[in-house]
Amino acid sequence: MLFEPLISPFIEFAFMRRALVGCLALSLAAPPLGVFLVLRRLSLIGDALGHAILPGVALGATLGGLSLAAMSAGGLVAGLAIVLLAGLAARGTGLREDASLAGFYLVALALGVVIVSAGSPGVDLMDLLFGAVLGVDDGALLFIASVATLTLVSLALMWRPLVVETFDPGFLRHAGGGGVAWHLMFLALVVLTLVAAFHALGTLMAVGLMMLPATGARFWSATVGGQVVAAVMMAMVASVLGLVVSFHADVPSGPAIVLAAGALWVAGLLAGPRGSLLRQRISRPHLAG
């Protein structure tokens, strides 16, 4: 049967099923955040935050062993602290927020590597950076699903102000709709989702599932909602494809998923229905006006 290689790994092996469910849950939560990061011109912030949570995760792992709770709590605290510090430094001094964040995350990354190398020998830096999707246990799965749920519900509740604030922050602030609070709540969701994703994909690869479908989404839709749907679908397809390829070709699953997302992004860039290279090349007769 044609689709047999696509399905059989998930039928035969429980660890593959758990990996699939975890990645699909992340595919629901991460790409919508990525779409807003792209629209807010903060595409690289996800990357910075991915690095920023490393010292917290490493410290949690060193102090609490490789326990889910200790590593998650550490990552969350570190990520939120850096978002707040960078925001405060930027607003207090006029330093641009991306520059401020770059400074903080580089320090955090170096600190994380120092902690990992000085810490217990049981902590593997490669696992922290690139994840171990095939080792996702029930506890991690529950955590990922909870975070995905919280993220989706929060996004639904703050959708209107977030869209307006992304498009015209001055208008929202002037109309009394708030400003900085939405920005910080949004970044907190990004940190939370990255912390959940790192259990499956590692701190570095988690960003791939968030940003690649989001950057590809603009080749598929002309509305924010449409781009969110497109990004979620791409992430889900990438999750399935990546896991299957990783199973059959015996390559690490995190990078395989991100590579699959990358392939979908390139496909959209080349041939998507909106503004892709192919679309611009096809010369269709202009309309009568």
Added chain:
Amino acid sequence: MRRAPSPITLANVTVAYDRQPAVHHVSGTFRPGSLTAIVGPNGAGKTTLVKAITGAARVDEGRIDRGGLAPSDIAYLPQQAVLDRSFPISCLDVVLMGHWRRVGLFRRIGPTLLREAEEALEAVGLGGFGDRPIATVSAGQFQRLLFARILLEDCPVVVLDEPFTAIDAKTTADLLGVVSRWHGEGRTVIAVLHDHDLVRAHFPNTLLVAREAIAWGSTPEVLTASNALRARQMAEAWAESAAVCARAA
């Protein structure tokens, strides 16, 4: 209109950036329902002044009395808004933002509010543009869109910062029609402008600034050659190493 306009009174207002005053000891009153142009050379503090009026800039000295109105009761169109015109949003959705004060976070935008938005689009000459992505409209059409949004905001005071810069004559004429409509409805309208002929033709009152208020009153009395000369001289006399201003507060 949700609230009646009240006088906006500036009492000895100074706004400084890094201690350099951009607006220096300006006093006067925008009467309720008045239509006033703010003119002056580049760097004269026009934008800073309207930012102070709308609450977007902090007043260093003196005070602004908005007669009980909150800054959010003032509709404000910033200078050549630095908006991302490739943002994936439809024209209708941009105009609907004007309902923010009524619908807030969660309230439904029902048929009445939708019809108001369609009517606002019609009023600025963009009937039928609702579903189009903003990426497909021209700079002039985008400015019409922002005017439609202000129509929905329905504020007693409207402040426009250089609304007709880089806008063609037809669009300017149409948007001036919208300004007259606001004036006719009794709203207070304040607009920063450069074109003195346009000001003479359409704005009964003028405030000429060059950091300080050079003249404030009826347009023919304000826009004289001698006033313009004084404004230019004031704007050019910008001292890098000025002493601390000793004028009494």
